[in-house]
Amino acid sequence: MKETLLEVKNLKKHFQTNKGLLHAVDGVNFEIKKGETLGIVGESGCGKSTTGRVVLRLLEATEGEILFEGTDIRQFNNKQLRDVRKEMQIVFQDPFASLNPRLSLSEIIGEPFEIFNMYKPKEREEKVIELMELVGLSQRLINAYPHELDGGRRQRVGIARALALNPKFIVCDEPVSALDVSIQAQILNLMQDLQERLGLTYMFISHDLSVVKHISNRIAVMYLGKVVEITTSSEVFKNPLHPYTKALLSAIPIPKIGQKRERIILKGDVPSPINPPKGCRFAGRCPYVMDKCRQQDPELIDLGSDHSVACHLVNK
Template sequence: MIEPLVKVENLKKHFPIKGGVLGSTVGQVKAVDGVSFTIKKGETLGLVGESGCGKSTTGRMLLRLLEPSEGKVYFEGKDILSLSSSEMRKMRRDMQMVFQDPYASLNPRHTVEKILEEPLIVHGMRNRQERKKRVKELLEVVGLSSYHAGRYPHQFSGGQRQRIGIARALAVNPKLIIADEPVSALDVSIQSQVLNLLQDLQKEFDLTYLFIAHDLGVVRHISDRVGVMYLGNIVELSTSEELYDEPLHPYTQALLSAVPIPDVDVKRERIILKGDVPSPSNPPKGCAFHTRCPQAMERCGSERPAFQEMKDGHYVACHLYG
């Protein structure tokens, strides 16, 4: 059996809540509460869910931009949580991130050339002429021109800025790119261009993606497999095709019922969920979704469902499937 490029086991991130005169810990925000998944080399795993469900926190923990509270993260079989800061810096050459907001993720005081040169300098490319040549190559790879190198981020549109962000992630030839909602801040017409660019780059450079998003239409377009997150947990994980054709979890069914269908003759029954998403600082007992679930049973309020494989490669955490 081929070892996956990334393996995540029971990953958790709990943020302390401080209170009182002495600032002692009075509670915890359970942003991610026991997530497990694998990513195979060359595939795209989509991670979807409502805002605040823990998607971005999960992505940042894979790069150790946030330190996990518990769990394991393996990259090419190596436990990255056991690495020192200098070892982790070397490892980040193989693991890069494209951030959500192209307006905030680029330094407004630096030219594009300096932005793209920085990771090259950090990872040991000392020759200035080689760096200049690499910057030119990177700009052309993402659909920009070499003369853009002397410009500042404010001189570009949102789509162009995100292309620069992608170029920066590609600078050191990574194996894994974590794309944290890379098109959510862009116009719909630009979103498709950036998604197509990401797919072209994946084929050209044999990249592996963790693609984080809240738009199920976008995720379907780019992902091989999709994990659905709710309140810090993955509730369903399957191939993209099977998830959209035959969703098992009531939460996934509700999300998909809200996706617009381009064919006006096809009608889809909209599933309206009751109530609001519970607070991650005080999640419900049992199944976290039972307070909003239209199919909730008595045991859902007391017993947390196991994340189990129902079909070949199709996992779900729900008491409806026991």
């Protein structure tokens, strides 16, 4: 049995707006074992990226616990938080926006060493070259700038920077969504190879279930700030239980001529995350809605076999 590296309990992140309180993340619970990948999927605005940023304390949580190796990092002071940042890193969605255009690759990848005052100049250059080789970047690019690279190479730079401090845990915030399909496959294969070689643990955020299936051990499905289903990658595709998960799966194209999947077309609009409605967040779009769904918010119940669902239809 693998040890738990990260566990979040009742994690909430609310933003104050002119129209009321925006419930971006609203009571999320999950854990990630050492060496595994937890995929987090859902449509735009469901709170995936906010969850990743709150876990790393790039955004401060409104409520809840973030247990990293058994210790709640929400209680850390600035010095403790600075130390734990070496263990927890992030790869951003847009490799062009996340890289400083005024810095060369050598400066970008070596910046963590400068921030933490690690190594002498000569050693830093050697470490940068090692990292470039590790992620498949040619040494001849060491003095290049981000605008001189294509999207795939830019994302490799972002990955190299994230690996500079030998982290244990990396949040991958839609790291391939801005790339061409062929480049996506290269980056995904690289990340899997790095995970195996370095013993990394990933939280992989994406709106694309087929991408998440390729890289994840377990998948958490989010809807409007809540996790509605969480189970193994294979189980999500074989036996989806939440109506929203079924609808997401039905939208995945089948790459075979003449073969079609029955589409589940959801009617109605996504409720506003500002002062969300009482009861289940999905009730207004669910084809199986009951009176109870509009009154009572379903809890995420463990059904056994590493499968948890938040749905009154399932948890009767």
